Amino acid sequence: MEKIIIPQPKNSTLLGQLVSLYNTFKGTKAEQNFEFDLSSLKWTCPLLVLPISAYVNSSNSKISLENCDIKDYLGAINFPQGVDNVPEIQKVIQSSKSYIPISVLKRKDKIERERLESMFASLVYQSLDTQVSGIKNALYYPITELVTNIFEHSKQDTGYIFGQFYPNKNYLDICIVDQGRGLKATYKEDKGLDFSDGNAITEVLKGHSTKPNKERGYGVWTSKKVVCEGLNGHFVLISGSAALVSSKSSDKLIALPDFNWHGVIVAYRIPKPARPFDITPYVE
């Protein structure tokens, strides 16, 4: 089995994580099995750790944590397998109070999925330890919209979600991953439209829904708006061989040659909100 050494990101920005993720999967082919060696990592973030978790769970790949400085942390978040039900997440939280485990959402049990996502969102909110008005809405809005997209569009039965608040750095990272058909194939299969991966991302951000109903297609761009404009955060969306990296002041569509993520990865980072937030202008 081929070994992949996960490269330590050059810095802690989302872009740094994206480059490390790119170098991890660059040149790989779909359905290959790997041994992912995490021994080089001194720290990690959801954008790097969650796609690897999803990949390992959907293949016969393995992980190697020998001499890994973050072995305890990875154990505390239940990497790579995650948890897929509420009693299990409660058990993990009791044993490692500082960390929220990786959550695995399954299509087949709608109520269990909804309750697990509910608990995840609630744990993320609690981790911020804030009483600032409207922040719960600001946090829950993108999580719920982006997770629901997995089960509406990806044709996959499993989705992954993970989040971590860094109290010393005062920011929250969230990552949501699926290994479904991806945006390009969704437009092709549902509407007969041929887009490149980059153009498919652009269409999503223009609110171009693959559903016939004109009232659809608001979830992703309004979520990005909440993150970047409302919360002054950064937003990354990866599908196939393209990635969008956005902030309040810029949108960059990045070509990822020799890389192909089958599905969609969304990650965002928001500073701990200090001011009240009103969701109304973002949903109207």
Added chain:
Amino acid sequence: MTKENPTIIDVAKKIAPVISSRDITDILRSAISKAKTKSVNLDFSDVEFISRSASHALLTMKEDLHRKFSNKKEIIFINTGENIQTMFRAIAANRAVPRPKPTFKPERINIGSL
């Protein structure tokens, strides 16, 4: 004639405190269809948040069940907190007058340039 008491469905208990997915309407629709009364109240007392997608799906379901010829149901949303009301009102307004969608022109770069 005595007015029938509506059936009450506790949404948080039936589903979860955060209502996220569009497809949970299947579960509520089934519970509503089984109700022996024409009037059904969806009780949002312990619902902390409802997503835009789920709000849209519930409003659509409410209209569908009202339009039905047989087993027609009158759905009322009760005990909605301020944020739940905000979401339903925003989605209902958008259904009436859809908000224009954005233009989006990102700068295109190659990862090698970073």
